[in-house]
Amino acid sequence: MINYQLAPEQEELRQTVAAFARDVVAPVIGGFYEREEFPYEIVARMGKLGLFGLPFPEEYGGMGGDYFALCVALEELARVDSSVAVTLEAAVSLGAMPIYRFGSEEQRRRWLPDLCAGERLAGFGLTEPGGGSDIPGGMRTTARLVKEDGKGEWVVNGTKAFITNSGTSITSLVTVLAITGEKGEEKEISSIVIPNGTGGFIIGQRYSKVGWCASDTRELSFTDCRVPEGNLLGERGRGYAQFLHILDEGRVAIAALATGLAQGCVDECLRYATEREAFGKRLEQHQAIQFKIADMAARAHVARLTWYDAAARLLAGQPVKKEAAIAKLVASNAAMDNARDATQIFGGYGFMNEFPVGRFYRDAKVLEIGEGTSEVQRLLIARQLGLRP
Numbered sequence: 001m002i003n004y005q006l007a008p009e010q011e012e013l014r015q016t017v018a019a020f021a022r023d024v025v026a027p028v029i030g031g032f033y034e035r036e037e038f039p040y041e042i043v044a045r046m047g048k049l050g051l052f053g054l055p056f057p058e059e060y061g062g063m064g065g066d067y068f069a070l071c072v073a074l075e076e077l078a079r080v081d082s083s084v085a086v087t088l089e090a091a092v093s094l095g096a097m098p099i100y101r102f103g104s105e106e107q108r109r110r111w112l113p114d115l116c117a118g119e120r121l122a123g124f125g126l127t128e129p130g131g132g133s134d135i136p137g138g139m140r141t142t143a144r145l146v147k148e149d150g151k152g153e154w155v156v157n158g159t160k161a162f163i164t165n166s167g168t169s170i171t172s173l174v175t176v177l178a179i180t181g182e183k184g185e186e187k188e189i190s191s192i193v194i195p196n197g198t199g200g201f202i203i204g205q206r207y208s209k210v211g212w213c214a215s216d217t218r219e220l221s222f223t224d225c226r227v228p229e230g231n232l233l234g235e236r237g238r239g240y241a242q243f244l245h246i247l248d249e250g251r252v253a254i255a256a257l258a259t260g261l262a263q264g265c266v267d268e269c270l271r272y273a274t275e276r277e278a279f280g281k282r283l284e285q286h287q288a289i290q291f292k293i294a295d296m297a298a299r300a301h302v303a304r305l306t307w308y309d310a311a312a313r314l315l316a317g318q319p320v321k322k323e324a325a326i327a328k329l330v331a332s333n334a335a336m337d338n339a340r341d342a343t344q345i346f347g348g349y350g351f352m353n354e355f356p357v358g359r360f361y362r363d364a365k366v367l368e369i370g371e372g373t374s375e376v377q378r379l380l381i382a383r384q385l386g387l388r389p
Contacts, residue, residue, distance in 0.1 A: 021080040032214040037044035047118020061113035061184040068311045075223040078260025082363040083214035090164035093250045095122030099341040102234035123166035125176035143178035152229030156222040167203040184257040191233035200225030211362035255307040255327035258335040262300040266344035299334035322384035332367035339364035
């Protein structure tokens with residue numbers, strides 16, 4: 001029979017991250033959120049815990065764990081705050097993972113140790129102002145290879161939008177998807193590593209966001225930005241295929257994060273229901289509240305099972321496109337529904353940012369958009385089932 005219980009070392013990790021989230025993150029994150037300030041101190045302590053190196057081999061400074069371990073950590077962090085959780089998720093699954101999966105040995109040894117230590121962060125330059133779900137059709141960023149005196153350089157021009165972790169003081173690089181040529185009517189798309197501080201690489205102001213207010217998200221622009229030819233990541237023309245692979249993995253991670261938010265809503269409502277009184281008795285004694293919390297717990301449980309299943313398949317080397325899409329769709333729906341119900345249970349207090357459920361409500365919506373909208377997930381599932389236009 002299938003056993004969905006965590007192994008002892010996984011449970012130890014879960015408890016460690018849960019204690020960190022409860023004791024370190026929870027007491028102060030509200031202030032960072034209100035100030036829209038990146039929590040450098042928290043990130044540094046996460047680095048010391050080894051969270052940024054969880055799925056990477058020790059030879060690159062990692063912890064020698066796996067992707068499931070990362071997802072366990074993400075769920076526990078998101079039970080308290082999603083800004084901190086998405087900083088870890090984007091830094092690892094979107095920032096460092098492309099270097100590990102597709103980089104040369106020299107690129108891995110150059111970039112990964114600092115990224116695994118959490119001393120540096122990396123961004124994932126995919127989305128553009130005119131292209132979200134339609135990445136190839138909306139892509140306008142170009143990279144032209146020029147050779148002078150026998151030395152090759154990529155000259156990058158274009159703009160990227162909504163890029164997480166791209167403008168902090170500890171960001172070291174962004175991996176950018178760019179058009180490097182055309183084959184007939186098809187665009188040749190490649191991945192290029194652009195270090196922060198490169199001439200012509202302009203980091204925009206932080207967006208004013210509805211949620212994830214303590215995370216870093218910016219627009220990036222490139223004007224005749226030159227990097228060495230050796231900054232090509234993997235094979236030329238394989239950039240889009242690389243990023244699709246990264247997104248499949250990333251959707252499992254986002255599903256774990258969304259599950260954490262959904263579970264955090266349950267946690268907060270259970271506590272509040274035992275403290276608040278209405279109409280002469282505690283909220284927990286009202287059947288309507290009991291039923292609402294029961295539905296919330298059921299959603300979180302189902303969401304957890306979907307990402308467990310997708311992560312297990314991922315580690316086994318099995319195809320995971322459909323299961324990752326299912327996990328992301330189910331978990332993001334659970335997060336949004338639970339955040340709405342939790343806000344309703346808290347009433348007026350649920351509309352206040354000083355209460356976690358207020359932040360949960362603001363943070364939940366983007367989970368139905370980022371790393372593939374719910375509509376895209378349904379399309380992926382349909383295609384994997386054999387349905388065609």
